[in-house]
Amino acid sequence: MDLASLGGELLGTIPLGDIVLYLTPFHLFMFVVVLIFTFLIAISRTETQIEGSFGTLKDHKVSVGLEEFKARRFLAIICGLATAGAMITGDLFNFTLFIALIGIVNVGIVSAVKQVDVLDAAYQYGIIAMICSLPLFGGAAIVLASTGTLSLFEIASMASATPMMIFGAILLMIGVAGETGIAPFFATKAEMFRTPGSPFILIIHLSSLFVIIRAIEILLILVKVI
Amino acid sequence: MSRIGRLWNSLANPDRIPKLFAIVLGAVILIGFLIPLDLNVDQLYPRPVPQEQVEENISTAPYARGGEVLESPGITRAQYPENSKSLGWINSYMSPLAIWVASTSPYFGTSIYSSPGGLIDEILYYTRGFDTILESTILMMAFVIASWLGVNFTMNRKKREAEAAADKSKDYYDPTLNKNKTYYYNNQNSNIKEEQD
Numbered sequence: 001m002d003l004a005s006l007g008g009e010l011l012g013t014i015p016l017g018d019i020v021l022y023l024t025p026f027h028l029f030m031f032v033v034v035l036i037f038t039f040l041i042a043i044s045r046t047e048t049q050i051e052g053s054f055g056t057l058k059d060h061k062v063s064v065g066l067e068e069f070k071a072r073r074f075l076a077i078i079c080g081l082a083t084a085g086a087m088i089t090g091d092l093f094n095f096t097l098f099i100a101l102i103g104i105v106n107v108g109i110v111s112a113v114k115q116v117d118v119l120d121a122a123y124q125y126g127i128i129a130m131i132c133s134l135p136l137f138g139g140a141a142i143v144l145a146s147t148g149t150l151s152l153f154e155i156a157s158m159a160s161a162t163p164m165m166i167f168g169a170i171l172l173m174i175g176v177a178g179e180t181g182i183a184p185f186f187a188t189k190a191e192m193f194r195t196p197g198s199p200f201i202l203i204i205h206l207s208s209l210f211v212i213i214r215a216i217e218i219l220l221i222l223v224k225v226i
Numbered sequence: 227m228s229r230i231g232r233l234w235n236s237l238a239n240p241d242r243i244p245k246l247f248a249i250v251l252g253a254v255i256l257i258g259f260l261i262p263l264d265l266n267v268d269q270l271y272p273r274p275v276p277q278e279q280v281e282e283n284i285s286t287a288p289y290a291r292g293g294e295v296l297e298s299p300g301i302t303r304a305q306y307p308e309n310s311k312s313l314g315w316i317n318s319y320m321s322p323l324a325i326w327v328a329s330t331s332p333y334f335g336t337s338i339y340s341s342p343g344g345l346i347d348e349i350l351y352y353t354r355g356f357d358t359i360l361e362s363t364i365l366m367m368a369f370v371i372a373s374w375l376g377v378n379f380t381m382n383r384k385k386r387e388a389e390a391a392a393d394k395s396k397d398y399y400d401p402t403l404n405k406n407k408t409y410y411y412n413n414q415n416s417n418i419k420e421e422q423d
Contacts, residue, residue, distance in 0.1 A: 015309040018353040071374050078367060085360075097360040104364060108371035112378065124240040128247055135251060148266035151305050164264040174254065178247060 003156050006217050013090070020151065022090040026217075030087040034210055037203070038080025042073065044199045068112050076200040079105040083207040087214055092150045095218060096140045096175070099211060103129040103179040106204045110192045121192050128178045136175025142168030143222060152221055161224045169222040176215040180208035272303060279335075285328045287335040291317045291345050302345060304353045313352060319344035 003010060007024030014021040046069055049062040064072070079102055086098035107129060110122040144150050146164040161169075176182075181189040181204075189204065236242060279287030293300025293314055300317030304310045320328065328334040350358045 015306065016356045017310050018305040019356045020306060020309070067378065075367070075371070078363075091357075093354075094357055094360065097357055097364065101360060101364050101367065104367055104371070108367065108374075111371055111375055121240045124244055127244045131244065131248060131251065135254075146264045146266055148269045149305060154305065162264045163261050167258050167261045170254065171258070174251060 003153070003221070006220060014088075018151070019089070019091040019094050020153065021088045022153070023088060027088045030210055030213065031084050034080060034084040034087060034206070037206055038077060038084065041080060041199045041203055042077050045069075046072075046200065062115070071112055072109055072200040075105050075108045076203045079109065079203050079207055083203075083210050086211055090152045092140050092143060092152060092155070092172075092218070093137075094150075095214070096136050096172070099136060099176055099179050100133060102207050102211065103132070106181070106207070109200055109204060118192055121189075125181055125189065125192060128181070132175045132178030134175070135171040136179060139168045139170070139172030139175055142171060152218065156221045158224075161222065166223055169219050172222075173215065173219060176211065180211050182208050182212055272301065283332065285332045285334045286318075286320075289335050289345075293317045295319050295344070300344075302348050302353075310353050313348060317344045317348055319347070 003022070003024065007022075007026035009024065011023045011025070011028070013023065046064045048064075051060045051062055053059065082098050082101040082105065086095055086102070089095050089098060107122060107126040110118060110125075113119060113122075140150070143155070143165055146162055146168060147155055147158065149155060189208075192201070192204065237246070274288065274290075276288070279290050284290045291300040291302065295316055295318060299312075299314030302314045302317055304313050307313065324334070
């Protein structure tokens with residue numbers, strides 16, 4: 001599928017050696033929206049939760065300390081910037097690196113919470129994110145081997161997809177799904193959301209939503225079914 | 227219907243997700259062995275034919291990339307040559323020690339201290355420099371997270387416990403400290419799990 005029908009008219013490129021970021025209305029829109037959300041998250045403060053408990057009249061105030069707040073805000077900003085970068089990159093390997101950065105920062109955002117079951121869920125998510133670096137980079141490597149290039153421009157101009165390219169695209173999709181924690185891995189992320197510190201937790205969710213849109217676009221470029 | 231519900235419920239347990247995922251991934255990779263191999267020989271970073279350089283008696287075989295440092299460019303190809311105009315100029319760079327070894331021994335290329343250093347520099351810092359920035363950012367973030375956790379959860383744990391013990395009125399809830407509340411939290415969860423099973 002050609003780039004113009006996916007993202008609109010090409011407005012320009014940002015050449016960084018072999019890695020060329022491309023700007024179309026679609027990608028620019030997503031880039032700017034992610035940056036706006038990152039800014040909102042950067043200037044906001046965390047929520048405080050009150051946890052009731054069954055069987056007693058006690059309740060706990062669950063708040064976020066200042067140091068934890070600072071660490072989480074830093075990681076949330078990095079996560080937002082990585083998501084924004086993944087929106088406009090025009091290189092397959094560059095995209096996978098952005099995804100890996102999002103994955104590790106997501107684990108970091110929840111790693112400092114003080115709720116045991118949230119930490120358990122974050123641990124499971126971290127394991128998935130680590131396993132997923134295999135299909136993620138493996139998929140990119142298989143695409144490189146079968147096409148001889150990593151540039152999405154070059155891949156988009158190819159006529160047809162070979163079975164090995166499609167297999168590479170499937171592996172890449174598995175890697176993206178696990179690294180950002182979408183559909184089958186919701187359970188771990190739903191547990192992670194139970195911790196206080198709402199805006200910083202939300203960037204985990206937001207990044208996966210945006211990344212999945214971009215990943216589907218890249219899959220359409222690779223697989224050429226339409 | 228209830229079977230599917232039970233399946234979804236078992237998927238809702240975070241402990242099972244990595245195991246299930248590992249099995250699925252293993253199956254997909256096994257299926258991948260059935261896919262016909264399809265290698266594009268017109269690769270972006272070309273390699274010489276195996277043994278070709280050895281037969282020509284080049285001491286840096288199989289890593290000789292041609293060219294002279296800062297005099298003539300060697301063999302490196304870029305996806306967009308217009309973006310990296312001085313590509314290949316440090317392609318065959320070797321340190322003085324490596325030059326000396328290569329001049330005395332014909333087997334320098336096969337030794338452990340030889341490397342296509344210049345070529346890797348061309349790719350890492352010139353054509354794909356942005357990837358290198360991102361890779362080191364990933365590493366840096368991993369170290370930031372690990373060291374933050376190390377400082378705050380491991381090294382300062384005694385201090386936090388002492389503070390929590392001294393301040394009786396404090397209602398700051400911290401189950402990672404060794405207090406009874408932690409175990410209450412766990413028990414509550416395990417009860418829920420038993421009911422599901």
